[in-house]
């Protein structure tokens with residue numbers, strides 16, 4: 001076992017890895033961007049491929065000795081294209097943020113106007129946050145969501161007509177409605193902007209038809225591979241053939257050096273898994289489970305931004321209760337549930353405190369959770385929220401046990 005190999009050299013790190021395994025096994029993971037890879041994906045990422053430099057593209061490398069690496073990367077590229085029905089794929093980006101950065105490098109120049117969803121409304125750092133390269137080097141015009149948690153497409157159009165962006169970004173880190181890619185394309189066309197869709201969160205839903213695809217519309221589609229897609233941590237850029245050469249150059253030598261070929265092998269394995277019938281059933285269940293969790297929370301009297309979810313994610317809105325996302329995420333952790341504090345639209349609290357908690361179903365669904373389990377998860381959350389101002393250790397212990405019972409029902413990495 002690899003852990004024994006690690007232990008021989010570094011018992012301290014081995015012990016911490018084992019503790020992390022135990023944490024993952026014994027808590028309910030509701031962080032919407034996390035998931036559990038298969039053992040095959042994980043094994044591929046820990047191989048001799050980590051030893052190899054391979055700058056360039058398959059069969060056009062700057063180093064020798066790439067005959068095996070080339071075939072592996074080619075498999076990953078072909079599988080990504082097939083899964084998403086894409087004209088071109090670059091599987092080298094180290095992360096989603098790097099995938100987005102490469103699109104910026106190719107499509108716009110510093111100082112150009114770019115539109116993206118505001119981070120506090122559910123966007124992503126790399127869609128124009130003032131503390132990120134995207135906000136530091138480009139003129140960002142942000143759009144948000146209305147009180148129902150929905151993108152106001154008319155407002156997006158007005159902003160686009162007024163500011164004439166070169167690039168419009170759609171896609172989010174915390175958005176529970178279906179994204180109308182066609183509408184975004186119409187707006188982009190009206191002002192002559194490129195359209196980039198960041199599908200990092202909904203990649204599995206797009207791949208399996210659980211969410212409409214941006215592919216007929218977007219010039220560039222970026223994704224991570226480790227969220228709903230259930231692969232290793234990393235990114236992919238897909239685009240129309242006419243942008244292929246430019247995007248490839250933007251990734252290398254534009255923003256990266258040697259690609260992580262061990263991670264690319266793991267991406268290839270994950271993409272193969274994602275092309276299976278089992279994965280289709282998984283993606284369907286992700287949505288069913290998210291809907292069941294949202295319903296359970298609302299049945300318990302809690303507010304959900306937009307009154308439910310159409311995908312894998314939702315935000316618990318704590319404003320009515322005068323509670324903060326920070327406190328509730330902390331009490332949930334004590335109750336055996338991991339989630340993250342998150343702003344709600346027009347949040348009166350700072351991003352460090354927030355009035356919301358983001359909840360997602362992808363990881364729990366991988367374990368095997370079904371709708372009735374998500375209903376129980378909703379009840380545990382509601383009870384934890386109720387006692388969050390008390391020091392009711394007994395109740396907390398009971399909630400922790402209920403979470404543990406669900407984890408034991410669906411063992412993780414046990415066989």
Ligand code: DSN
Pocket residue numbers: 032033096124173174
């Ligand atoms: N950090 C990711 C998320 O949690 O959604 C986005 O990159």
